[in-house]
Amino acid sequence: MYPLIYAHRGASGHAPENTMAAFRLALEEGAEGLELDVQLTADRQVVVIHDETLDRTTDGTGPVYSRTWEELRGLDASFGQEAYMGEGIPLLAQVLELLAPTQLELNIELKNGIVPYEGMEELVVRMVRQYGMEKRIVLSSFNHYSVARLAAMAPDIESAVLYAEGLYRPWEYAAFVGARSLHPHYLAVTPEIVMNAHMAGVKVRPWTVNSDEDYRRMAAAGVDAVITNYPCKFKALRG
Numbered sequence: 001m002y003p004l005i006y007a008h009r010g011a012s013g014h015a016p017e018n019t020m021a022a023f024r025l026a027l028e029e030g031a032e033g034l035e036l037d038v039q040l041t042a043d044r045q046v047v048v049i050h051d052e053t054l055d056r057t058t059d060g061t062g063p064v065y066s067r068t069w070e071e072l073r074g075l076d077a078s079f080g081q082e083a084y085m086g087e088g089i090p091l092l093a094q095v096l097e098l099l100a101p102t103q104l105e106l107n108i109e110l111k112n113g114i115v116p117y118e119g120m121e122e123l124v125v126r127m128v129r130q131y132g133m134e135k136r137i138v139l140s141s142f143n144h145y146s147v148a149r150l151a152a153m154a155p156d157i158e159s160a161v162l163y164a165e166g167l168y169r170p171w172e173y174a175a176f177v178g179a180r181s182l183h184p185h186y187l188a189v190t191p192e193i194v195m196n197a198h199m200a201g202v203k204v205r206p207w208t209v210n211s212d213e214d215y216r217r218m219a220a221a222g223v224d225a226v227i228t229n230y231p232c233k234f235k236a237l238r239g
Contacts, residue, residue, distance in 0.1 A: 002238050003218060004225035006033035006107060008208050009050060013229035016079035017057060018048045019087045023095055029232035033105035033225060035207070038092055038124065040117045045069040046092040046124060049077075052114050058089065065115055092124070096131040105136045107183070107205070107227070109162065110150075113143040121146060125154045138205075140183050151178025160205070163188065171197040183207060183227070186214055191221040198222070212237060 010022025011029055018036055026034055037050040042065060054060035058075040060067070069091070078084040092108070099106055108128075112120050121139075128137050139150050140160035150159045160181040161167075161174050170182050170193060182197055186206035194204050207227035209215050215234055218226050228234055 003205075003223045004032040004105070005030075005231045005234050005238075006035050006105070006205065006225050006227040007031040007231045008035050008227045008229050009037065010034060011229070011231055013210070014232075016077055016081050016084050016087055018050055018090070019077050019084070020090050020094060020098070021084050021087050023090075023098060026231050027098075027102070027104070030235045031104065031231035033107060034095070034099065035107040035109065035227050036092075036095060037109045037111050038120075039064040039111050039115070040120055040123070041065065041067055041069045041072060043068045043070075044119075044123065046120075046127060047072060048090045048092055048095060050111065052111065063115070065117070092127055096127060096133060099136075100131050100133060103136075105138065106133065107138040107140055107160070110139065110141040110143070110146055112141060112146050121149050121153060125150070125157065128154075128157060138181060140181075144177055147179050148177040151180075158203075160203075169196070171200040171202045174202045175200065181205060181224075186218060186226075189218060189221055189223065194222045209234075 007026030009017035011025040015022035015025045036048050038046050058077045060075040077089050078087045134157050138158045138160050140162045142162045159179045160183045161179045162183045164185045181203035183205050186209050189206045197204050203224040205225040209226040209228045
């Protein structure tokens with residue numbers, strides 16, 4: 001079995017990250033899942049953007065949480081790519097609406113490790129339920145307190161532990177916090193970890209796998225999916 005291909009922030013290798021253009025392109029390129037990041041606005045709207053601040057990916061400045069959705073919706077999130085000028089920050093609801101009629105899986109990363117965003121878990125779970133997508137969603141975070149809360153409040157929705165460095169017996173740690181999957185940096189993945197995770201019923205989806213060599217190594221290790229900026233390239237490689 002080949003690993004599924006998740007488009008990291010959409011097809012972000014060719015379109016501005018975390019925009020509807022990147023998500024639509026990922027669908028066109030044959031991705032089997034999407035990965036995105038969410039923050040909260042000042043009026044508690046769930047928006048899709050990676051950084052806690054607007055400065056890197058938009059023509060705005062300052063923290064996301066300090067702006068209302070009305071203030072954010074007019075910003076340009078094309079990330080300097082002329083072909084996508086005018087592309088904006090999406091709401092999570094827009095992405096859920098796009099994916100609801102499809103079979104694609106969606107990994108929602110809650111960006112609450114730096115800004116605590118009280119109540120974010122409840123808001124995201126409520127939206128997932130509104131669109132009836134519980135069985136196709138993975139909720140992940142680097143904030144493992146948040147992962148534990150998600151696992152407790154919504155055991156029917158898969159949750160995942162995000163981590164970047166070596167974690168001792170990570171399949172046991174996943175069980176400890178109630179998560180059903182691991183999302184490690186690809187350099188922290190070994191065949192032994194994948195084998196033991198699978199024996200424990202835990203899935204493994206490494207990020208961010210962008211080279212052919214790394215994709216082949218992850219596939220040989222038996223991971224369940226790879227999270228990549230280039231879904232089209234790996235679809236072609238797999239074919």
